Amino acid sequence: MASFVNSTSSEKSVITLPSIPELNNQQAISLAFLAIFSIYSLKIVKNSLFSVKAPYVGHRSFFEPAWLIGLRFVRGSEPMINEGYQKAASSTCYIAETSRILTVLQYKDGMFKVRRNDADILVVSNKYVDELRNMPDRQISATKAHVANLLGRYSTTRILLESDLHTRVLQTKLTPNIAVVMPAMKDELDFALNTEVPDCKGEWVTVQINEILLRIVARVSARVFLGPDACRNEEWLAASIHYTENIFLTVMLLRRFPSPIHPFIAPLLPSFWAIRSNLSTARRIVGPMVRERVAAAAAAKQEDGGYQKPNDLLQWMMDAANENDGQPHKLAHRQLLLSLASIHTTTMAATHALYDLCAHPEYFDPLREEILGVLRVDGGWEKTSLNKLQNLDSFMKESQRLNPPSLLAFNRIVQTPITLSDGTVLPKGTHLSMPSAAILHDRALQQTNDNNNADDSSQYQDPSKTFDPLRYARLRAASADNANKFRFAQTDRDNLHFGHGKYACPGRFFAAAEIKMILAHLLVRYEFRYPDGDKHGRPRNLSADENLYPDPSARLLMREREGLEEDIKRLVGI
Ligand code: HEM
Numbered sequence: 208m209a210s211f212v213n214s215t216s217s218e219k220s221v222i223t224l225p226s227i228p229e230l231n232n233q234q235a236i237s238l239a240f241l242a243i244f245s246i247y248s249l250k251i252v253k254n255s256l257f258s259v260k261a262p263y264v265g266h267r268s269f270f271e272p273a274w275l276i277g278l279r280f281v282r283g284s285e286p287m288i289n290e291g292y293q294k295a296a297s298s299t300c301y302i303a304e305t306s307r308i309l310t311v312l313q314y315k316d317g318m319f320k321v322r323r324n325d326a327d328i329l330v331v332s333n334k335y336v337d338e339l340r341n342m343p344d345r346q347i348s349a350t351k352a353h354v355a356n357l358l359g360r361y362s363t364t365r366i367l368l369e370s371d372l373h374t375r376v377l378q379t380k381l382t383p384n385i386a387v388v389m390p391a392m393k394d395e396l397d398f399a400l401n402t403e404v405p406d407c408k409g410e411w412v413t414v415q416i417n418e419i420l421l422r423i424v425a426r427v428s429a430r431v432f433l434g435p436d437a438c439r440n441e442e443w444l445a446a447s448i449h450y451t452e453n454i455f456l457t458v459m460l461l462r463r464f465p466s467p468i469h470p471f472i473a474p475l476l477p478s479f480w481a482i483r484s485n486l487s488t489a490r491r492i493v494g495p496m497v498r499e500r501v502a503a504a505a506a507a508k509q510e511d512g513g514y515q516k517p518n519d520l521l522q523w524m525m526d527a528a529n530e531n532d533g534q535p536h537k538l539a540h541r542q543l544l545l546s547l548a549s550i551h552t553t554t555m556a557a558t559h560a561l562y563d564l565c566a567h568p569e570y571f572d573p574l575r576e577e578i579l580g581v582l583r584v585d586g587g588w589e590k591t592s593l594n595k596l597q598n599l600d601s602f603m604k605e606s607q608r609l610n611p612p613s614l615l616a617f618n619r620i621v622q623t624p625i626t627l628s629d630g631t632v633l634p635k636g637t638h639l640s641m642p643s644a645a646i647l648h649d650r651a652l653q654q655t656n657d658n659n660n661a662d663d664s665s666q667y668q669d670p671s672k673t674f675d676p677l678r679y680a681r682l683r684a685a686s687a688d689n690a691n692k693f694r695f696a697q698t699d700r701d702n703l704h705f706g707h708g709k710y711a712c713p714g715r716f717f718a719a720a721e722i723k724m725i726l727a728h729l730l731v732r733y734e735f736r737y738p739d740g741d742k743h744g745r746p747r748n749l750s751a752d753e754n755l756y757p758d759p760s761a762r763l764l765m766r767e768r769e770g771l772e773e774d775i776k777r778l779v780g781i
Pocket residue numbers: 349350353367373374377544545548549550552553556612616617618703704705706707710711712713714715717718
């Protein structure tokens with residue numbers, strides 16, 4: 208029996224509450240499970256009552272439970288998304304056959320849903336992209352979708368919701384200054400190649416190129432993000448690389464469990480604690496840097512001395528930050544978030560490109576010729592040299608078309624109900640995305656683009672399957688209007704692998720420059736091939752939910768190119 212003293216009354220009275228029967232352990236556990244199950248069921252009922260009516264894809268039978276479909280989505284997302292895309296596409300045409308009327312009715316807005324274990328995602332047609340792309344975050348939020356995808360509470364990414372500091376700085380400072388930071392990138396790249404690439408002079412050496420590229424990208428990025436000292440700090444490099452891997456592992460494991468039990472499962476995962484350890488390493492390294500810079504600037508101001516501010520992303524963020532964002536531990540945290548957004552994405556694109564090159568070795572020499580041709584004309588690496596590598600750019604874009612980082616892009620969470628131009632209402636809380644990979648494999652759509660833009664469309668037979676690495680270079684050359692379209696980093700209604708619109712990836716131009724610079728140096732200095740020649744072809748991509756990635760364990764052979772002429776060495780700067 209529990210009793211409380213009611214002290215507000217003038218005469219103290221004792222209120223007696225009915226007692227809670229004592230529970231044994233087994234009963235308590237059963238009760239907890241019942242509560243969790245009820246919350247979970249309520250969530251499912253609420254979702255199905257108040258969400259957009261669109262069919263789910265991936266059902267094997269009417270009776271298959273939702274969690275099983277979610278489980279199959281982990282490794283089998285591609286056929287499910289393709290099924291939805293094809294049905295949605297066919298439903299937009301008038302179909303007379305009665306047997307398909309049901310499909311037409313169901314998929315009439317070109318929408319379908321996929322079940323991921325942690326969320327139902329409404330996949331909408333890219334016909335809506337123009338009306339959605341510039342809506343502000345308070346209407347449909349890209350940031351909330353990123354944080355939801357990363358299970359923010361467990362991955363330490365909820366700081367993204369505090370402000371858009373790093374995104375703003377990437378857009379307003381890094382992108383316009385890519386040419387300015389290029390010499391520093393080149394310097395770090397030379398150091399990285401000499402440090403990370405094994406000695407392969409005169410002999411073929413087996414390498415896991417993904418691992419080498421990961422460290423090269425981490426080094427070059429850190430040079431731009433943090434400056435020349437910290438970028439060679441092994442502890443920083445390890446934290447910036449492993450933070451992403453630990454988050455990915457934590458998220459993928461937690462997604463297998465219903466969200467109400469995440470708070471109990473998360474602390475049991477070693478990766479959950481590793482994320483926090485990476486964060487404290489970042490704070491230990493970056494925090495003092497911020498304080499030193501602030502002190503140096505203040506001292507110089509007092510003495511009227513000329514303090515030269517460093518020209519790196521950390522400094523740009525310090526200059527643009529408000530009081531909250533400018534705290535040293537928050538800036539350190541954002542530096543890690545930048546690593547999360549940039550290092551593995553860039554590495555994956557470079558790895559895919561090399562895997563594709565080894566599968567199509569006839570493109571090695573033409574690309575080398577392009578690189579050396581540009582360097583000869585420019586007399587070495589000039590500010591505009593990277594932009595002139597149009598064939599390499601095209602190769603990268605075609606490689607991304609067939610090996611994208613994700614099958615779904617343009618993730619958004621609806622914040623206030625939205626009525627689309629055709630009357631479709633998206634209720635608050637809807638998690639939507641677009642089938643970015645399927646769109647670029649759509650033969651009909653691709654041929655329309657090619658026919659509109661290229662002189663010789665006969666070259667683009669079955670674009671969904673054909674690896675045609677110069678496809679985008681030809682399209683760019685076909686007309687003056689196209690010169691800037693079809694660039695690797697250019698987004699549009701159909702090219703959504705970097706998102707599109709106001710919240711498209713703010714680091715994509717930097718990524719394009721970094722990948723090009725790394726590939727150009729690798730191609731000029733080394734040759735690559737698969738250990739068994741072309742016998743096994745390109746390593747198959749791996750997938751986890753909607754994410755795709757190159758097999759990191761795949762091996763290549765690499766060898767230093769012999770007999771490089773002195774003028775080439777001078778031009779490349781080796
Ligand atoms: C090939 C490499 C890359 C790919 C494929 C990629 C892709 C993407 C995509 C799809 C988004 C979401 C866009 C949307 O919401 O519509 C995104 C967001 C973002 N990306 Fe990239 N990205 C790459 C490289 C980079 C690099 C190098 C940086 C930094 C220099 C960067 C920084 C960001 C940031 C800050 C965001 C916003 C997410 C946030 O709120 O933190 N990305 N990226």
